[in-house]
Amino acid sequence: MKFSVFLHRFIYVNNNQSRFLYKQPSVLIGRTDVASVTSWLAPIVWEGTFDATLVDFIYKKQNLTIATTVFALGKYIRFLKDFFESAEQHYFVGFRVHYYLFTDQPEAVPEVKMGENHILTIRKVPSLNRWQDISMGRMNILEKLIENELAVEADYIFCLDVDAKFYGRWSVESLGRLVGVIHPWFFDASRHQFTYERRPESVAYISKEEGDYYFTAAAFGGSLEDVLNLTKTCREQMNIDAANSIEAIWHEESHLNKYFLYNKPSKLLSPEYLWRDIRAGASQIKTVRFSHVAKNNAEIRPNP
Ligand SMILES: CC(=O)N[C@H]1[C@@H](OP(=O)(O)OP(=O)(O)OC[C@H]2O[C@@H](n3ccc(=O)[nH]c3=O)[C@H](O)[C@@H]2O)O[C@H](CO)[C@H](O)[C@@H]1O
Numbered sequence: 429m430k431f432s433v434f435l436h437r438f439i440y441v442n443n444n445q446s447r448f449l450y451k452q453p454s455v456l457i458g459r460t461d462v463a464s465v466t467s468w469l470a471p472i473v474w475e476g477t478f479d480a481t482l483v484d485f486i487y488k489k490q491n492l493t494i495a496t497t498v499f500a501l502g503k504y505i506r507f508l509k510d511f512f513e514s515a516e517q518h519y520f521v522g523f524r525v526h527y528y529l530f531t532d533q534p535e536a537v538p539e540v541k542m543g544e545n546h547i548l549t550i551r552k553v554p555s556l557n558r559w560q561d562i563s564m565g566r567m568n569i570l571e572k573l574i575e576n577e578l579a580v581e582a583d584y585i586f587c588l589d590v591d592a593k594f595y596g597r598w599s600v601e602s603l604g605r606l607v608g609v610i611h612p613w614f615f616d617a618s619r620h621q622f623t624y625e626r627r628p629e630s631v632a633y634i635s636k637e638e639g640d641y642y643f644t645a646a647a648f649g650g651s652l653e654d655v656l657n658l659t660k661t662c663r664e665q666m667n668i669d670a671a672n673s674i675e676a677i678w679h680e681e682s683h684l685n686k687y688f689l690y691n692k693p694s695k696l697l698s699p700e701y702l703w704r705d706i707r708a709g710a711s712q713i714k715t716v717r718f719s720h721v722a723k724n725n726a727e728i729r730p731n732p
């Protein structure tokens with residue numbers, strides 16, 4: 429009788445007869461309170477739509493590295509401790525993760541003990557006076573990072589807001605070619621209510637008759653190639669807007685939503701993957717995985 433370390437939950441080998449054991453998936457039974465597939469047949473990941481141990485098993489064999497970018501400039505340094513400590517409890521545990529932290533104060537980065545196969549690279553970036561420029565500037569920095577460094581370093585990438593904390597599993601079930609996260613404030617709203625850019629002067633413009641979902645810019649990801657194209661496109665479109673003296677209402681988030689209108693994500697993550705406040709419930713949210721921390725914008729941002 430032989431048990432392999434990782435596979436023992438599934439595979440039991442005895443005299444060349446193996447068994448692959450897990451709960452039978454059903455054709456008939458699934459979540460009925462939420463949609464778990466889009467009209468272009470991309471899965472929408474919710475608790476109850478996947479078997480965590482089974483997806484771990486599938487991805488474990490691929491020996492993947494997930495690059496993850498985080499930005500902490502100015503007072504946002506204060507979020508790093510909770511962000512990383514909670515990430516190390518819940519984020520791709522058992523898989524290879526390479527965090528890239530961009531900050532204007534490398535010396536102020538708190539010491540965080542990284543789990544096995546999780547590493548942190550800190551990069552110094554210049555301080556900026558406008559929070560909007562910091563937030564939008566992430567697209568350009570990500571584009572250069574993927575283009576210049578990641579090709580041989582990683583398989584997938586996620587870009588996450590730092591003013592957030594993990595409360596539950598976020599792992600390989602989230603991987604896909606192009607991954608968007610449904611914004612926690614608009615998951616039950618109609619398209620005309622979405623806070624898309626509505627001024628036709630901006631490249632990010634989306635009319636009231638268009639749009640599928642409203643996506644957050646606080647978390648997105650996918651394959652290196654697809655995220656490179658996303659970041660490059662958003663960066664170029666923000667430059668066009670800047671040349672026309674217009675800034676989209678929700679900055680890079682508006683451009684991200686425009687990008688996703690024409691380049692449909694191949695996988696969507698439900699608002700479990702970016703909830704709004706750990707205390708504010710909704711019946712559809714069975715588990716909160718990652719949640720935005722309530723913050724005093726006037727106190728923490730360098731400008732209004
Ligand atoms: C939940 C959600 O949808 N969040 C988005 C939203 O507001 P947010 O209120 O979430 O934006 P924010 O203040 O968190 O800024 C975005 C990110 O920029 C970084 N940062 C910002 C300011 C600063 O002084 N230092 C610093 O490091 C930090 O990583 C932060 O997480 O809109 C922003 C742009 O309009 C971004 O699209 C955010 O992702």
Ligand SMILES: [Mn+2]
Nearest residue numbers: 589590591646
């Ligand atoms: Mn944020």
